[in-house]
Amino acid sequence: MTPPEKLTIDTPEQIALEFPLAGAGSRFLAITIDTLLQLAGFLVLGLIGLGALWLRSTGFASLATWTAAVLIFVAFLLYYGYYAAFESMWVGQTPGKRVLGIRVISTSGQPITPFTAILRNLLRIVDQMPGIYAVGVLSIFFTARNQRLGDLVAGTVVVHEQQLQRAAMPAEMSEASNLGARRLSVEEIEVVETFLARRNDLPDFARHRTARELAARIRQRLEISSATHRNDEELIEMAAAEFRRR
Numbered sequence: 001m002t003p004p005e006k007l008t009i010d011t012p013e014q015i016a017l018e019f020p021l022a023g024a025g026s027r028f029l030a031i032t033i034d035t036l037l038q039l040a041g042f043l044v045l046g047l048i049g050l051g052a053l054w055l056r057s058t059g060f061a062s063l064a065t066w067t068a069a070v071l072i073f074v075a076f077l078l079y080y081g082y083y084a085a086f087e088s089m090w091v092g093q094t095p096g097k098r099v100l101g102i103r104v105i106s107t108s109g110q111p112i113t114p115f116t117a118i119l120r121n122l123l124r125i126v127d128q129m130p131g132i133y134a135v136g137v138l139s140i141f142f143t144a145r146n147q148r149l150g151d152l153v154a155g156t157v158v159v160h161e162q163q164l165q166r167a168a169m170p171a172e173m174s175e176a177s178n179l180g181a182r183r184l185s186v187e188e189i190e191v192v193e194t195f196l197a198r199r200n201d202l203p204d205f206a207r208h209r210t211a212r213e214l215a216a217r218i219r220q221r222l223e224i225s226s227a228t229h230r231n232d233e234e235l236i237e238m239a240a241a242e243f244r245r246r
Contacts, residue, residue, distance in 0.1 A: 005020065005021050005023070006018050006019060006020050006021055007019040007021055007107070007109070007145060007157055007159060018198070018202070018206075019105070019109065019159040019160075020159060020160040021146045021157060021158070021159055021160075022100075022102040022146065022158040022159055022160055023140070023146055024137050024140045024141065024146070026100050026102055026160070027100075027102065027140070027146075027158055028133070028137070029096070029100055030094065030096035030097045030099070030100045030102060031133065032096070033095060033096035033099055033100075034082065034094050034095060034096035034097075037082075037095055037096070038078060038079065041078050042075065042078065045071050045078070048067070048071060049067075049068065049071050051067075052064045052067040052068050052071065080121075082094070083117075083121045083124065084114075084118045084121040087104055087112065087117035087120075087121070088113075088114035088117045088118070091111045091112065092104035092105055092111060092112045092117075097158075101160060101161050102158050102159065102160055102161060103158070103159060103161045104117070104120070104151075104156050104157070105156065105157060105158075105159055106155055106156055106157075107145070107155050107156065107157055108155075112156055116155070116156060119150075119153060119154040120150035120151055120153065120154035120156050121150060122153075123148070123149045123150035123153055124136075124150055126149055127139070127149050127150055133148075135148075135149065136148035136149065136150075139152070145157050146158065178242070179218075179222050179224060179235075179239055179242055180222050181222065181238075181239045181240075181242040181243040182242075182243065183221060183222060184218070184221060184222070184239065184243060188217070188221070189240065189243050191214070192214060192218075192236055192239065192240050193240060195210055195211070195214060195236065196236065196237065196240060199211070211232040211233045211236060212232050214232070214236050215232035215233075215235050218235060218236065218239050219235070222239070
């Protein structure tokens with residue numbers, strides 16, 4: 001993976017985290033799935049609209065008018081609010097993004113907020129011009145982080161998401177460990193969990209270097225001798241498991 005295809009973030013703990021960026025292909029497939037779901041929603045609204053016309057023909061003109069007004073409002077929300085609503089509720093994912101395994105995050109590596117989701121999707125009207133996301137695709141190709149205009153304004157990127165891989169530890173090791181992991185901060189554990197989730201995707205040298213830096217940080221914070229726990233990744237797994245049990 002070349003440098004332009006990944007987002008590298010240096011945490012306050014001086015640990016480099018890497019997120020593989022999603023390209024135009026996977027993002028377009030996600031949009032295709034979401035568009036099909038929107039079309040299904042419009043189809044349902046259309047059928048209800050036919051029912052409203054039938055009501056008008058049978059003398060229920062007032063009810064038909066109110067039904068039509070509600071349908072127009074719902075159609076507006078479905079078209080313009082679909083992406084912002086799902087990305088707010090699912091923390092950066094729509095159904096299409098979830099199927100493709102991609103997610104919107106901030107350029108700092110943090111989850112996006114509802115405000116950020118709304119802001120990035122306000123520019124979708126421009127990105128999709130002239131109807132086939134031509135502006136958005138060109139922006140993705142010509143920006144270093146594969147960002148469309150909405151991403152540039154909101155400070156977001158779209159990354160591939162690897163499923164969190166919990167460390168498989170022997171039961172006796174998990175229960176017997178008493179490292180005092182409660183002294184670690186939530187931020188430090190988040191860095192540890194991110195490493196455990198993505199270590200299999202890292203090159204060997206980067207994996208060993210990151211594990212060594214994390215383990216050194218844990219030994220320092222918990223006052224653990226390097227002679228007691230020499231295996232860096234094993235120490236990281238034990239600290240994370242103990243913290244989760246807490």
